[in-house]
Amino acid sequence: MEVKLGFGAVPKPQYVFVKKDNDYCWYMLSENDQKIPIHDKALTGVINGIEINKQVDTAFGGVVKIDLYILADKPYIVRSGKDSYFSKSLLLSLDALTSEQLRNPLTISVRPGDSNVVFCNIYDPVTYRSVGVSWDGHNEIDWQALGQKVSLKINRIQNLNQEPIQISANTTASEIHAILIAQSDTYLAQLNWTPEQGREYLQHKYGKRSRLQLTDREILDFIDYLKLQLTQSSPTHTNS
Known part of the structure; x- marks a missing residue:
């Protein structure tokens, strides 16, 4: 453009x-x-x-x-x-x-x-x-589950450092949640967050201590937050 x-x-x-x-x-x-x-x-x-x-x-x-x-x-x-x-x-x-x-x-x-x-x-x-x-x-x-599948597929593609997740029509809600947890693991590792940092943020933002307690919408929101932190911490966003 x-x-x-x-x-x-x-x-x-x-x-x-x-x-x-x-x-x-x-x-x-x-x-x-x-x-x-x-x-x-x-x-x-x-x-x-x-x-x-x-x-x-x-x-x-x-x-x-x-x-x-x-x-x-x-x-x-x-x-x-x-x-x-x-x-x-x-x-x-x-x-x-x-x-x-x-x-x-x-x-x-x-x-x-x-x-x-x-x-x-x-x-x-x-x-x-x-x-x-x-x-x-x-x-x-189940339109909510279908929307979650589509959101996961599209938004994951935007992370060029990882291969997009292949989700089939038979993927269950629990499997989708597990995939979301795994995706957040990747971002947390890239940010070098400690488990305590993660728990403190979840408690402050969602009133929960574990990602397993988050709804799919909450964990997608958490993933978006982590991606934003990665973007802001990249060399192209630092002052010279």
Whole structure:
């Protein structure tokens, strides 16, 4: 992505919101919170992160969203309701993609359904082929567990020093938790944290003394914190 020198807009991610309204299915907000419809049906870029349990405060109270991070001509964050059809079709598609495919540019498209429903389709922008997903048995899917699998796969890819974890459809919740514990072990070792340092942080942050007591969401949050500490401690972030 080219860096433009001189005066310009504040370099922050552009949020994109999903909602079926007249002839568009997603939109942005202006600085005064006015809707800016996006009539294009697709956004192409590299997926570089996902949050599956993003707590957002709205005028109607707290809600849970899914935030998908995409690097294109600028960084975008596609925000959708956690239980929306868009989010569910997004998770199904991302789960079907291999780690290698997730390293390459992908096209995220919106497709209107009945009423206010919006579906998501993912395409390979080189072959023009869409990711085939099945909605068979979708009412029995554990969407929280599926979201955790997808989050683990995508966010692990961003750590270039490690191979992405291969998670199959048969991976159990306990196995996922064990994988998360092992991933945190790696970061703790790289940071040279002592067991007591870890326990003190967990007690202060989560009110728990052991990673085994953390929920999957809490340990993912802990891993993100450790990754941030590694980034800030790297030579490129130290003062000369």
